[in-house]
Amino acid sequence: MLRNQRFGDTGLNVSILGLGAGQIGQSDVPESVASDVLNGALDLGVTLIDTAASYGLSEERIGRHLGHRRDEFVLSTKGGQAIDGYPDWSAGSLSASIEQSLRRTRSERIDVYFLHSCPVEVLRRGDLQDTLDQAVAAGKIRIAGYSGDNEHLAFAADSGRFAAIETSINIADQWNLRHVVGDGTDLGVIAKRPIANAPWRFDQRPIGNYAELYWQRLRDLELDPRDLDWAEFALRFSAYAPGVHSAIVGTAKLENLRRNVEAANHGPLPPAMLTDIDQAWQRVGSDWASST
């Protein structure tokens, strides 16, 4: 069974492997497959499911297929923009976004609600943090968080206004880990894109694909997973990175989810592998910002 651990000082506990529910939101993923992956995740011991208002059918599928199991998992979702009738990143769009997520996910309360990557200029205003505080006070959300990267994330993490962060952390994307998460923080920390979008799937540079930058970075880093397969190598790095509480691998395949559970249960990478990854990063990656 997957290990659960404290999610920073939030009072919540989360499994070291979470489910990134982006993929099951795609309309070409059949309803029955989405149901199998969502229910399979809980059956395999996953206790954190991460979604967003912008992930297609994801929120409503979580409501439809897991509404009856809502007390078995921590639900994180994100929003704050793209709401009809409101300017993006306004108190109105954020409040409406929260209401929409509650309805779609069939939840009485959202456990962790992230601002979905608004820029630091928006964060400096402070009004969205006030709106999140009001939603916490009203019992609509439990924990207010920020999801994003680089200087935006650094500002959010330092601000004292959020209890959790979600950020890109993987073998090819270590800026947030090294500059913000450090060796631990009171915040709950979720590693997104934890297997770097699996760029080893592509023999040729996947031009225009989400994984393109990571594909190039993996070549530059010249890492060697030795006897592990790439997914396991990548996952054990991010899931056990210091300060990370859960790594939310995205998948619409139950078989990959099972493999990820097995890989996470193998524990941290051996120290010699971690040294190799560190040295490769010092050699070519230390100037790399996080991919957004």
Ligand SMILES: NC(=O)c1ccc[n+]([C@@H]2O[C@H](COP(=O)([O-])OP(=O)(O)OC[C@H]3O[C@@H](n4cnc5c(N)ncnc54)[C@H](OP(=O)(O)O)[C@@H]3O)[C@@H](O)[C@H]2O)c1
């Ligand atoms: N806040 C944000 O702005 C933001 C941005 C990006 C991601 N996220 C969150 O983070 C989650 C994960 O990020 P991500 O999906 O972009 O990247 P990821 O988890 O690093 O990689 C997902 C990709 O890996 C494949 N995969 C999963 N397990 C595998 C395995 N064992 N072997 C081979 N391939 C495997 C998946 O394909 P299959 O479906 O074929 O398994 C999918 O294409 C998202 O679902 C979302 O919840 C948040």
